[in-house]
Amino acid sequence: MLTKAGYDNDMSERFEIEEKVVEVLKTVYDPEIPVDIYNLGLIYKVDVDDDANVIIDMTLTAPGCSLADFIVEDVRLRVDGLECVKSATVNLVFEPEWNKDMMSEEARLELGLE
Secondary structure (H helix, E strand, O other), X not given: OOOOOOOOOOHHHXXXXXXXXXXXXXXXXXXXXXXXXXXXXXXXXXXXXXXXXXXXXXXXXXXXXXOHHHHHHHHHHHHHOOOOOOEEEEEEOOOOOOOHHHOOHHHHHHOOOO
């Protein structure tokens, strides 16, 4: 199948798409926390299929987050906006439950937790 960019995806192209998706995820922030959602550890899985469809499993720092819809839609729109992505689906999951140990060292330093 052809992507929006017009090329077939092999394994290396899927990996390149995944890298671009991660770059975009690092531009999405929870408005209440000054660290991107990727380094916060909120992204559990990024899958890219042979047709350049992307499926992301992500969580939130708290299940009752009032900004959940905003954050999830922001992720979907930014990933779907990549030229190399045919479609983006974002699944909000709460298993396993997020905890501070899932944050990158960079995020912990940024938040003064190290």
